[in-house]
Structures are given as C-alpha cells and as structure tokens.
Amino acid sequence: MAEIICPVCGELLTATNRTYKCKNNHCFDMAKEGYVNLLTGKHKPGSEMGDNRDMALNRREFLCEGYFDALVHGIIELIKEQALPRPVIADICCGEGYYGDRIKNEIECDVFGFDLSKEMVRLASKRKNGITYFVGNLSHIPVRDSSVDIALHLFAPFHEKEFSRIIKDNGYIISVVAGENHLFELKELLYDTPYKNDEKPPETANLTLLEKRKITARVHLKSNKDIMALFKMTPYYYHTKDEDKAKLTDINGMDITTEFVLFVYSK
Ligand SMILES: C[S@@+](CC[C@H](N)C(=O)[O-])C[C@H]1O[C@@H](n2cnc3c(N)ncnc32)[C@H](O)[C@@H]1O
Ligand SMILES: [Zn+2]
DSSP states (O other): OOOBBOTTTOOBOEEETTEEEOTTOOEEEBOTTSOEEOOOGGGOOSSOOSSOHHHHHHHHHHHTTTTTHHHHHHHHHHHHHHTOSSOEEEEETOTTSHHHHHHHHHSSOEEEEEESOHHHHHHHHTTOSSOEEEEOOTTSOOBOTTOEEEEEEESSOOOHHHHHHHEEEEEEEEEEEEOTTTTHHHHHHHOSSOOOOOOOOOOOSSOEEEEEEEEEEEEEEOSHHHHHHHHHHSGGGGGSOHHHHGGGTTOOOEEEEEEEEEEEEEO
8 A cells, every 4th residue: 555654744644534644643634536635835836736727637538538558558568567466556746647547457556646736636536446646746755765666657757866765675667758759740730840859768866777668659539629638738739829729720630649768767
C-alpha cells in the first residue's frame, strides 16, 4: 500500500471515516469524490496551480478513445518485465488518472496518484478504481522514503531528488517524453515551419539510465471533436494564434503519428 505521510510533520497518515490523520492529530478530510488535498501553505506554488478544468476534460475525452494505446501497452510490458511482486506504483502528476487506471486493470499492483491540479485529481477520483489520489506538489511528495517500487512519470516536470527519495533501493522510475515525430501532422497543419520535438531525456545527476525504448504508432483521429480535444490537451493550443487555430475547423479526421520515448532509471 502507498505510505502517505503528513505534509505537516512527516508521520504516516491513516485513513478512517473519510479523514486522513497522523499520530500528531493533523487531519485532512477527504473530498466527496474520495481524494484528499495534501497541499499545505508552504508547498502551494504561487498562482500556477497545475492544469485547469478544460485541460482536464479534454485530456479525459481524448485518452479514453484509446488513441495512446500503444503507449499504455508499452508501459504495461515494461512493468511486467521488472517482475516485482504486487508493486506499489506512484502515478506522478497523474492528470485525470488514465494511465494508473489502465495499469491497475492489467497488473496486480497498488497504485496511488497525485497532481497539483485539483481539477485533475477530482476527475481521476471519479474513476472509483481503488486508487488513492491526492492533491500534492512533486517538489514535496508526501510519501515515505523508499516506499515505492515504480514511479511513473509521464509528460510532466521532473524532480530527481524527490523521485529518488520515494523509490525503494531496487525501485525504478519510468519517465515518458514525446518522441520527435509525436503529433507532427497536427503541427504541419497548424504552422508554416513545424518543428520536431527534441526528445530530450529528463535532466538527471545521479540516476542510472537502464533503458530507453521508443514506441511509434499511427492512429486515425476519427472526428473534429477528437482532433480538438487532442489539440487542447497539448501546450500548442495555448501558444497558437486564433487564425492558425481556425485551420482545424473543417478537418473531420486525420492520420497522425503518436511517438513516445520511455526512459527507465534506477538510483
Ligand atoms: C501534460 S499533463 C500530464 C498528465 C498525465 N501524466 C497524463 O499523461 O495524462 C502534466 C500534469 O502535471 C501536473 N503538474 C504540473 N506541475 C506539477 C507539480 N509541481 N506537482 C504536481 N503536478 C504538477 C499538471 O497539473 C498536469 O496534470
Ligand atoms: Zn502530522
């Protein structure tokens, strides 16, 4: 099970009657969806509070169509290859909980997920899949040292010190970044000079890179709704001029490359 600690004093938290409590009586109530907010004043980041409600809903809408299935299968294969008995898996910056949910359905494991965005965590918790979700900041993960077998980190900021701290000595970090050709056809439609992704691994000082695996799959986006949901869950949407956004209005389907690079680290 996940060993979640009190963000105030660091003692273990236990859940009873919809409240998480530590032995020093610091209490954190569960929201009606079942998640708990473990962000305390000192770890709340200024005005930037993670992805907003629209981003959460677009991510949910797009991912549940199965367009990133190749990635899901790749992650599940990697986890199975580690052959860890009932691993504890941390879905770091879990978003709306898609990947943790798919993994839990296919592997005997305990999963917990957290994200800075309350909207993301709220949506994730509605899955009611036995996964513990909390709102938290990856710069201060309220989880006991060396208590996680696999830290899963997809398309999110990286924090080497915290990820190393929470994984066991024989644990792993699986980090996923977009491959150079990921969604290139979408960028070709939008921009005069589309750039490929740089495919850079996370910056690490002390972790050991055990493996790098690339997954490429062509998928067919079957409606304008799906194309727009994809566009809106990427950072491109927020950096594209309205006149360029309009180029997608009449596109009702397209073939597109999905490409992911998986990095596996140990400490
Ligand atoms: C691109 S989304 C990826 C979400 C999910 N991993 C997925 O692939 O569906 C990045 C996520 O990182 C979260 N995030 C950003 N900064 C964070 C931080 N400091 N601590 C925790 N989560 C953070 C955002 O709220 C957002 O949900
Ligand atoms: Zn406490």
